[in-house]
């Protein structure tokens with residue numbers, strides 16, 4: 106514990122004493138983490154937009170012509186019991202026609218030509234899951250199509266798969282970018298701590314001769330590395346906060362549609378950067394100090 | 400307390416010590432002398448494991464240095480106070496902090512460190528320079544800081560390499576007296592020097608190192 110306090114003091118002194126190289130490193134770490142945070146933020150926004158758009162994603166089940174009210178009710182009960190669906194809405198032939206009229210506008214004579222209403226009645230089913238797997242939706246649709254009284258099942262297949270692909274691409278991108286930034290930040294602190302270590306080589310040598318353990322010698326450098334990482338992370342989070350606030354308050358003035366995409370960031374978004382910075386720099390410093398030989 | 404048995408040491412092709420055997424008893428104060436380049440510093444380095452022997456056995460206190468693991472070396476060194484020929488002071492730290500460092504590595508509470516360092520600085524007559532950086536001290540004063548750092552942890556063995564290097568007779572005498580006091584408290588002291596006047600008339604054992612071996616042992 107006392108060793109830790111001593112290391113803390115030594116690290117803080119060194120942080121101040123070598124302020125320029127440390128500042129440069131903190132900024133580099135900060136920029137690296139900011140790029141990653143921005144990417145994650147953008148991807149979070151895309152994801153949430155996807156979820157919002159696809160909230161009412163579901164199936165339209167067209168029923169066979171001339172189905173009795175009893176048979177329709179049986180189907181309805183069946184859909185309501187299915188745990189995959191959150192909402193079941195019945196659209197009668199008449200409602201469908203009204204809807205069509207409304208969409209086409211009044212005074213269109215096409216529809217007058219029909220004696221009977223040609224539209225089928227249907228059920229609109231909404232999935233419980235926010236963004237269901239395309240394969241799951243297909244399976245479900247095929248299953249429902251087999252049922253008695255069901256004429257056809259429709260859903261936006263292409264649309265759903267492209268949403269899925271996009272969100273998958275973002276996720277892969279984050280993994281790759283995250284890996285790259287992890288390596289970059291680790292190397293930056295590795296280099297800096299290596300320099301700091303060599304600058305204090307005489308001191309380290311003397312400590313060894315006086316009987317200091319490896320742990321005692323190593324700890325101040327590790328603590329300094331962690332400080333660099335945390336400071337870099339804080340800078341990154343502060344910049345992200347600033348940038349994000351700017352976009353939220355000023356963005357809609359120039360690009361009104363932007364507010365449809367932007368979600369307010371939860372506070373927990375700002376925590377990972379300092380933590381990630383600390384971990385990455387700790388690893389960098391650990392390798393920079395290396396094995397201490399007597 | 401310190402025992403060399405048939406120790407040999409070369410740097411590349413350069414043989415410095417060949418089959419050296421001698422022993423310093425517990426509580427003894429002894430000298431090693433010899434011309435410059437004879438291998439006095441090398442011999443001391445072998446004791447605190449800064450160099451390892453090519454051959455032979457070195458026992459310090461109860462440690463057989465050949466069997467010492469890397470991770471145990473610090474614990475040996477904590478029992479050996481060293482007055483380095485080149486001082487090895489940290490010039491960006493005050494006199495106080497330089498001396499305190501020898502105790503901080505022991506994980507001693509700061510309060511205790513403060514008392515011990517102040518006491519030892521009084522002993523070497525440097526209490527009034529505690530907050531000064533070493534480069535603002537004279538050679539003799541720096542030498543005394545190094546001695547203070549070596550003795551502050553009360554080691555069982557104290558090694559002094561040319562502790563009166565280029566000091567005047569008066570200062571040398573003060574420093575010799577310091578070692579005598581340290582020795583009187585029970586610390587085994589081994590002093591390496593090429594300065595004959597340091598051991599003349601002391602009645603202590605002197606090992607004469609010359610041409611890679613201990614040529615003779617005399618009483619000073």
Ligand SMILES: Nc1ncnc2c1ncn2[C@@H]1O[C@H](COP(=O)(O)OP(=O)(O)OP(=O)(O)O)[C@@H](O)[C@H]1O
Nearest residue numbers: 410413415434435436437438439440441442484593
């Ligand atoms: N690290 C080293 N690498 C190569 N040769 C060395 C090394 N250290 C010492 N030597 C050589 O070993 C010999 C003995 O050196 P050492 O420093 O032990 O002598 P010394 O008796 O302490 O001399 P002085 O009285 O000048 O301090 C010298 O010839 C020196 O050049």
Ligand SMILES: [Mg+2]
Nearest residue numbers: 439440484560
């Ligand atoms: Mg020497």
